[in-house]
Amino acid sequence: MEETIFMKIIKREIPAEIVYEDELTLAFLDIAPNNPGHTLVVPKKATQNVFDVDSATWAAVLETVRKIAPAVRDGAGATGVNIQSNHGVDAGQEVFHLHIHIIPRFTKKEFQFWPKIEYGPGEASAVADKIRANIST
Numbered sequence: 001m002e003e004t005i006f007m008k009i010i011k012r013e014i015p016a017e018i019v020y021e022d023e024l025t026l027a028f029l030d031i032a033p034n035n036p037g038h039t040l041v042v043p044k045k046a047t048q049n050v051f052d053v054d055s056a057t058w059a060a061v062l063e064t065v066r067k068i069a070p071a072v073r074d075g076a077g078a079t080g081v082n083i084q085s086n087h088g089v090d091a092g093q094e095v096f097h098l099h100i101h102i103i104p105r106f107t108k109k110e111f112q113f114w115p116k117i118e119y120g121p122g123e124a125s126a127v128a129d130k131i132r133a134n135i136s137t
């Protein structure tokens, strides 16, 4: 598998504005931010997304998100953050190294939530049944 741009950042082969690092994770500014201070948290271990991540790596990434989110908010002078993550081409994932976006938000007006749809009769229970049947513990 070809090395991703994020692995090159982890290995310090290309530059990035790194804001936090520990044994298992790295956090750096997104090169094309949605807002100033937009930060990406990645595991150092090569992992594509939620579909192949092991539980220790996932826990480490989420813990780093928890740890640095207040600093991203306050460092950017924001009042809140969106924590977002895209998994798979159709979900908008462009870089296939697991990452979580922390995006500072400044005013409610500036933020647009995704459009909402309504379930038809029986549709919610049908999809919920299929999800339950696919869960493996």
Ligand code: 5GP
Pocket: 005, 016, 017, 028, 029, 030, 031, 032, 033, 085, 086, 092, 093, 094, 095, 096
């Ligand atoms: P995705 O769409 O996969 O969830 O998000 C990938 C993100 O990586 C994008 O927001 C994009 O701006 C960011 N990105 C892509 N290439 C680079 C890079 O070379 N350096 C940094 N710092 N961010 C990158």
